[in-house]
Amino acid sequence: MSSAYLALGGNLGDRAFFLDRALELFRAEPGLRLTQVSHYYETAAVGGPADSPAYLNAVAQVECSHTPEQLLQLCLSVEKQLGRVRSEPNAPRTLDLDVILFEDLIRTDDPILPHPRMHERSFVLTPLAEIAPQVVHPILQKSAAQLLKELPADPSSIDAWPRSAPQTSQNLQNKRAFIAGSTSGIGKAIADEFRRRGAIVLTHGRSSSADIRGDLSQTAEQDQVFRTAWAMRSGLDIWIQVAGADTLTGEAARWSFDRKLQELLAVDVTACMRMTRQAGEAMKAHRGGSIITIGWDQAELGMEGDSGQLFTATKSAIHSFTKSLAKSLAPHVRVNCIAPGWIRTAWGENAPEIWQERVRSESLLHRWGLPEDIARLASFLCSDDAAYLNGQVINVNGGMT
Numbered sequence: 001m002s003s004a005y006l007a008l009g010g011n012l013g014d015r016a017f018f019l020d021r022a023l024e025l026f027r028a029e030p031g032l033r034l035t036q037v038s039h040y041y042e043t044a045a046v047g048g049p050a051d052s053p054a055y056l057n058a059v060a061q062v063e064c065s066h067t068p069e070q071l072l073q074l075c076l077s078v079e080k081q082l083g084r085v086r087s088e089p090n091a092p093r094t095l096d097l098d099v100i101l102f103e104d105l106i107r108t109d110d111p112i113l114p115h116p117r118m119h120e121r122s123f124v125l126t127p128l129a130e131i132a133p134q135v136v137h138p139i140l141q142k143s144a145a146q147l148l149k150e151l152p153a154d155p156s157s158i159d160a161w162p163r164s165a166p167q168t169s170q171n172l173q174n175k176r177a178f179i180a181g182s183t184s185g186i187g188k189a190i191a192d193e194f195r196r197r198g199a200i201v202l203t204h205g206r207s208s209s210a211d212i213r214g215d216l217s218q219t220a221e222q223d224q225v226f227r228t229a230w231a232m233r234s235g236l237d238i239w240i241q242v243a244g245a246d247t248l249t250g251e252a253a254r255w256s257f258d259r260k261l262q263e264l265l266a267v268d269v270t271a272c273m274r275m276t277r278q279a280g281e282a283m284k285a286h287r288g289g290s291i292i293t294i295g296w297d298q299a300e301l302g303m304e305g306d307s308g309q310l311f312t313a314t315k316s317a318i319h320s321f322t323k324s325l326a327k328s329l330a331p332h333v334r335v336n337c338i339a340p341g342w343i344r345t346a347w348g349e350n351a352p353e354i355w356q357e358r359v360r361s362e363s364l365l366h367r368w369g370l371p372e373d374i375a376r377l378a379s380f381l382c383s384d385d386a387a388y389l390n391g392q393v394i395n396v397n398g399g400m401t
Contacts, residue, residue, distance in 0.1 A: 001033075001063040004071060005101040005132065007115070007124050008058045011045055012094045015056040016161075018082050022095055023060060025078050028367040030356035031065040032074075033349060038127030040161040045092070046121070052092050056161055059100070059127035065353055068102045072111040075099060100124060104138040114138060119147045122158050171383040173198035176233040180216065180225070180275065181243025183207045185345040186294070189371035190240060190378045197379050202229055202236075204243065216243050216271040217263060226278045238382045239279035240292045244268045248307065248347045257306050264314045273321055280329045288332040290382045293322045295339035297395040315339070319393045326391030334390040336381050341397025344368035364399030 006026075010018045019040060027034050037060045045052035064071060075097035083094045100115040107113040114137055118124045125148040128135070133145035140147065177194050181187040183205030194201050204212045204225060212232070214225040230236060245263040246252055252260070276291050283289035296315035303312060319337055326335035342348070342359045348368055360366045373396055380386050381394075 001065055002103050004062050004064060004068075004099060004103070005128060005135070006060045006062060006071075006075065007098045007100050007118070007128075008060060008095070009055045009123070010093060010095045011053045011055040012092045013083075016040065018095045019056055019058055021082055022078050022097065024370065024372070025081065025367070026060065026062060026074075028344060028370055029064075029074060030359040030366075030368060031353060033063045034060060035063055036061040036131040038130045041123060041127055041158050042161045043123040043158045046123075049091070055123065057123040057127060059124065059131060061131060065356070068099060068105065068107065068111050068113060071099050071102065100128070101135065101138075104136070106138050120151075122148065122151055122154055125151065126158050168196045170198040171385060172238075172379060175199045175237040175382070176202075176235065177238035177240065177382070178202045178204065178212075178229040178233075178236050178279075179240045179242060180204045180271075181241075183210050185242075186340065186343065186371045186374050187240075187242035189375040190242065193372065193375035193379050194238075194382075197383075199238070200233065202232060204229070216275075217245070217266040219270070219274065222271050222275050223278075226275050230279075230282060235286055236279065236283065237287075237289045238291075239276060239283070239289065240378060240382075241272045241276050242294050243271065244294065246346075247310065249350075257310070260306070260310055264310055268314045269317050272318055276325060276335070280325060280333050280335065284329050284332040289334075291325070291329075291333060291335040292378055292381055293318050293335070293337045295319045295322070295337045295393055297339045297341040297397045297400070299339065322393065323391045330390060334381075334386075336386075336389060336391070337393040338374055338377055338381070339393050339395045339397075340369065340374055341395060341400065342368050343374060343396070344370055362400055363397060367398065369396060369398055 008019050008022055023037060038058045040056045040058050043055050043057055045055055079095050079097055098115055099111045100118045102113050105113045119137055119140060125144055129144040129148045134143050136143055172194055177199045179187050179191050182191040182203040191201050191203050202211045204210050206213060212225055212228050214221040216222055245267040247260040272293055280291055295318045296311050299312050299315040299319055322335055322337040329335060342363055359368055377396060
């Protein structure tokens with residue numbers, strides 16, 4: 001993996017949205033990891049029409065398997081997706097992305113490396129020095145911090161931009177939600193999204209940061225977690241069963257097939273069925289609610305290998321169970337299943353290149369999905385906007401070839 005630095009800027013429309021969205025697309029790119037992002041800085045436009053709006057600028061560090069040419073093409077593709085229209089030089093734009101450093105390469109072909117004007121620009125050096133003060137310009141042999149210090153005094157200001165949370169619909173206002181398995185990955189993204197949308201969220205996991213702790217491979221703890229969650233909020237409106245056994249990373253990746261199967265059956269199947277049944281019956285006896293389970297988009301198709309056999313069997317069970325539970329609880333409680341495809345969780349962050357290439361080739365969008373993609377769908381399904389959606393298994397995979 002190579003280390004590179006990208007400069008981001010824009011001065012048209014919702015500037016923060018375009019920078020945020022560009023970073024999200026970089027996070028979803030196979031074979032690339034977004035490792036650091038600076039604050040956003042507001043600066044006066046340099047060149048261009050006299051009445052050009054001020055820019056928001058930032059710098060991001062990435063680690064990637066891309067060549068410099070491939071990284072440049074990715075930047076151009078992201079610009080295009082976010083509405084960049086090229087006209088006169090220095091014209092206002094929604095987004096401007098530049099590769100400013102790529103390891104210690106020196107190049108005279110596109111992309112020219114290092115960027116030929118990076119050492120002259122405070123709106124590049126300020127965010128670069130924030131995240132990588134010691135990174136060295138390979139021609140000038142000076143660090144980012146040194147280059148920033150040596151810049152001539154600039155009468156125009158460069159100010160850290162006070163970011164505020166984006167405005168989101170409060171379509172879950174005051175709904176009481178419990179999310180099993182919500183201290184990392186998809187579950188954490190759902191918890192964060194639900195809070196932004198006004199829900200009162202209870203988290204669960206094995207870490208000390210969870211509101212409720214419990215090992216869901218044990219039936220006694222499954223029951224205790226349910227009772228605790230229900231009592232803490234005097235009832236619940238939403239139950240989301242994300243918790244699943246991680247048999248792909250860490251020590252568990254080396255377990256035998258039989259041990260992995262036992263763990264997946266205990267957590268992904270038994271815990272899901274028992275706990276959502278309890279939640280559903282309790283909701284039905286009160287004022288109704290919404291339940292979401294988590295499946296897998298390949299469950300109905302099959303996949304080669306041990307993991308394919310394990311997950312297709314266990315997640316197919318969840319798909320079928322979800323439809324049956326929806327019929328059992330209707331019309332008082334809605335039950336739907338989200339079936340993620342290539343979602344970049346902990347395993348995806350470090351997946352070998354063969355899997356990164358598989359994401360590119362199998363998803364019609366040629367990229368990873370993100371936990372936030374699942375979270376946004378979950379928030380919709382649990383809102384009144386989805387009042388006529390019930391008993392569905394919804395694939396989230398960018399479309400498959």
